[in-house]
Amino acid sequence: MISGIVGKPNVGKSTFFNSATLMNVAVANYPFTTINANVGTGYIRVKCVHMELGVKDNPVNSACIDGTRLIPVKMVDVAGLVPDASKGRGLGNKFLDDVRQADALIHVVDSSGSTDEEGRAVPSGTHDPLVDVEFVKKEMVLWVKGLIEKDWARLCRTVESGAAGSPSLVSELTQKLSGLSIRENSIETAVHKAGLKADKPTSWDAEDLYSFSKELLDISKPMLIAANKCDQAPSKELISKLVKELAPAYPVVPCAAEAELLLRRASHAGFISYVPGDSSFQISDLSKITAAQKRALELVKSEVLDPWKGTGVQKAINDAYLSLLKGIVVYPVEDETKFTDKKGNVLPDARIMHLGDTAKDLAYSVHTDLGDSFLYAIDSRTGLRVGADYKLKNNDVLKIVATARKG
Ligand SMILES: Nc1nc2c(ncn2[C@@H]2O[C@H](COP(=O)(O)OP(=O)(O)O)[C@@H](O)[C@H]2O)c(=O)[nH]1
Ligand SMILES: [Mg+2]
Structure with a gap:
């Protein structure tokens, strides 16, 4: 973030x-x-x-x-x-x-x-x-609109071509705006909120493009x-x-x-x-x-x-x-009874995660390997196991258990 x-x-x-x-x-x-x-x-x-x-x-x-x-x-x-x-x-x-x-x-x-x-x-x-x-x-808003308008006619033709497997407007725009850290579902929501049709971009006029850009900014920034x-x-x-x-x-x-x-x-x-x-x-x-x-x-x-x-x-x-980014704080530990890392540091790390993130997301945020080999997590306060889909809570102290790494 x-x-x-x-x-x-x-x-x-x-x-x-x-x-x-x-x-x-x-x-x-x-x-x-x-x-x-x-x-x-x-x-x-x-x-x-x-x-x-x-x-x-x-x-x-x-x-x-x-x-x-x-x-x-x-x-x-x-x-x-x-x-x-x-x-x-x-x-x-x-x-x-x-x-x-x-x-x-x-x-x-x-x-x-x-x-x-x-x-x-x-x-x-x-x-x-x-x-x-x-x-x-x-x-x-004008800046985002300017980015979208570049090559707009070609984008419309691609989306409306009707050819089998022709890409959707949302996926085309996601690609086009890929440098802006905007997620695909934000684009989808913005189309909806601006009251526009994703299958008929040729019907969008300059005002529509402006409203869409405005909604998109409000959602994504x-x-x-x-x-x-x-x-x-x-x-x-x-x-x-x-x-x-x-x-x-x-x-x-x-x-x-x-x-x-x-x-x-x-x-x-x-x-x-x-x-x-x-x-x-x-x-x-x-x-x-x-x-x-x-x-x-x-x-x-x-x-x-x-x-x-x-x-x-x-x-x-x-x-x-x-508030704006709905961040929560989570403390990953290695030993859930002492709240320590491998070196014995007590509560060594505090991570900002998103409300809605899961135990597995936390593992990935620590390390890709830890995410890939995730088995379950242990809630330090209760000593109970929680699964990959467990929704993180603010101030959780969790031990992540993963399959032993080879080599
Ligand atoms: N009175 C007052 N002046 C401030 C405050 N913060 C910054 N300034 C002054 O505003 C001017 C511009 O500050 P600067 O940080 O360079 O602005 P920037 O161009 O937006 O990066 C400087 O003279 C600062 O001293 C503040 O909280 N109160
Ligand atoms: Mg400055």
Whole structure:
């Protein structure tokens, strides 16, 4: 699961990304640590199961701070989008390349209303971020529509040829959009939701293609709004408006990315104790910080943490993976009685799976071989066996039993 941070220029996307990916706890190297400058590791924050199970843990693929489990997830800082990007304005194509791999979108807007549609500075409170939500959505729809329209006449002929074994529209579109991490059944649902006929694509006009593209994006790239710069005075009112117009279809999370970055840096430097997502922090040693640093921290407290109960950055990430993408957390172990791996690490791994995934899916997510040789799993809490089709539950601790490997 990957989330993409999208939005127009100067709303705080990079600040959000930089704060989200800054962590001062040791987590074993994840395969996606540095692929690209704009790809990084963020973290989901959940309550760890170790206390409920009455054990002390030593995580390997994740971290645990006083009962809070931080689980790595992949994030992409997407190039800024300007109006008419789908016609090639700005970094349009770079934007689309970045966004194609994302499963969910965190759309950062400037809720202080101090940047225009192009991201230029304007007096605070004079630009409505709702306008930006609409134009970014529209540009993305036009982009998907543009991809579908390429070679559309040929695709229609193939689908409607009536020849034995001629491919269906859904399978043709799945192939065409294969680089976009969109599943076949999402395409099928979008055709249905747009009220269109899959066997008669020649009857689709430009408006139909637009509605189809819109439905497809809503299904395959669910989006939440990170209403950033909530530390500024006009934000409260503009955020209420965003919530009124967009939620619940697009959840709105008030954010202060700059404050989060400051807190994480201070925590990294050992000045404060703060776990991402906390609604407060503790200064570790007043003698270590300068008067200016103390003042900056006080501002974060009075302008962000007290009124908003947190900076919102962690909430936005959690909501993207756990709500939009219906993620659940599962702990695979080797010894179901001690909750350990082969080396004796207690609750070493926490994995984000999808609601609806099965025990066998979990085995595959650990290793293809483990999936292929899956026999059954054992639920650590009950000691009972569960089969391949067992639907994973949030916080399951499971041992996977497989046939012995040869060699
Ligand atoms: N007041 C305020 N300013 C912010 C916040 N987050 C980012 N900014 C400022 O917004 C400007 C643009 O930030 P940047 O992350 O480069 O935006 P991007 O172009 O969307 O990646 C910078 O001057 C940031 O310091 C915030 O939470 N509050
Ligand atoms: Mg940026």
